[in-house]
Amino acid sequence: MKTEYEVVYRTHNTYEENVREAFFSFQVLPCQNESQVVRNVSLNNSLGAETFQHPNSFGFEVISLHTVEPFNTFEFEMRAVVEKDQTLFPVEGILSVEEEQEQLQNHLFYLQNHQFLGFDHYTRISEMYRAQLLMQQPQQTVYGYLQHLNAFVHDLLEFDSEPTHVCTSANEVLKLRRGVCQDYTHLFLGIARLNRIPCRYVSGYLNQGLHLTGSAVMHAWAEAYIPGFGWQGFDPTNHLLADAHYIKATHGSDYADCSPIKGTIKTNGKQKTSYGVSVHPLQEPSTARQSQTQSSFQE
Numbered sequence: 252m253k254t255e256y257e258v259v260y261r262t263h264n265t266y267e268e269n270v271r272e273a274f275f276s277f278q279v280l281p282c283q284n285e286s287q288v289v290r291n292v293s294l295n296n297s298l299g300a301e302t303f304q305h306p307n308s309f310g311f312e313v314i315s316l317h318t319v320e321p322f323n324t325f326e327f328e329m330r331a332v333v334e335k336d337q338t339l340f341p342v343e344g345i346l347s348v349e350e351e352q353e354q355l356q357n358h359l360f361y362l363q364n365h366q367f368l369g370f371d372h373y374t375r376i377s378e379m380y381r382a383q384l385l386m387q388q389p390q391q392t393v394y395g396y397l398q399h400l401n402a403f404v405h406d407l408l409e410f411d412s413e414p415t416h417v418c419t420s421a422n423e424v425l426k427l428r429r430g431v432c433q434d435y436t437h438l439f440l441g442i443a444r445l446n447r448i449p450c451r452y453v454s455g456y457l458n459q460g461l462h463l464t465g466s467a468v469m470h471a472w473a474e475a476y477i478p479g480f481g482w483q484g485f486d487p488t489n490h491l492l493a494d495a496h497y498i499k500a501t502h503g504s505d506y507a508d509c510s511p512i513k514g515t516i517k518t519n520g521k522q523k524t525s526y527g528v529s530v531h532p533l534q535e536p537s538t539a540r541q542s543q544t545q546s547s548f549q550e
């Protein structure tokens with residue numbers, strides 16, 4: 252069963268004084284991969300500026316534009332149709348615990364996945380918090396542990412958009428015990444990496460018809476590597492496995508690699524940015540959500 256979605260991203264920027272020159276980059280385009288096909292992409296901006304696309308360091312498409320025409324209002328819209336396949340979930344027993352650990356501890360494997368095993372501002376966790384974390388047990392499979400970690404992070408934090416911002420670290424989140432999807436994801440990444448499990452930050456969209464937390468804007472979740480299977484998405488914000496209702500745009504080591512909008516402008520005075528997304532199925536699938544039967548960790 253395939254599901255088609257219309258995905259729309261819009262941003263509206265206003266400036267107190269005229270912008271004399273600007274360069275904007277957007278990482279908002281749904282990606283092409285084995286589970287989703289992107290069609291009918293349209294890009295529009297209020298300046299009528301030409302856009303160009305180029306890959307970032309992880310191979311995902313970036314939409315950029317440059318203008319030297321003065322302006323004090325800027326609007327940008329990306330619209331696309333995305334076809335999603337049903338999701339295949341991992342199963343236990345593909346590899347033994349010993350075989351999993353042999354792969355995770357392999358030096359060559361580490362070199363191949365070092366970008367998703369390291370620690371930086373967003374994912375580094377202080378020693379003072381280590382005793383509070385959920386760590387993998389000796390005879391626990393990677394997939395079994397990650398499902399429990401998904402539940403652990405979900406239960407540990409309270410969703411609250413007020414106290415955190417785009418630079419909030421996992422240490423700050425552990426102190427506040429609240430945050431948004433970006434914060435849930437960075438904490439999940441930091442703990443998984445402490446267990447030598449490669450884990451990457453994902454930015455994308457959620458089916459808004461399900462009324463999941465974080466669906467009103469671009470959402471963040473994690474993808475962790477499961478030996479013998481590959482990459483699987485985990486959404487600690489909603490306590491779900493990423494399935495056909497999750498539309499991926501990009502991934503990286505943390506938020507800094509996946510920020511939806513970046514730019515450089517020449518202006519004075521204050522500025523204000525607002526954005527939103529619209530994600531709806533073009534035709535409702537007749538089957539129930541697969542993740543509801545594949546995982547016991549559901550709300």
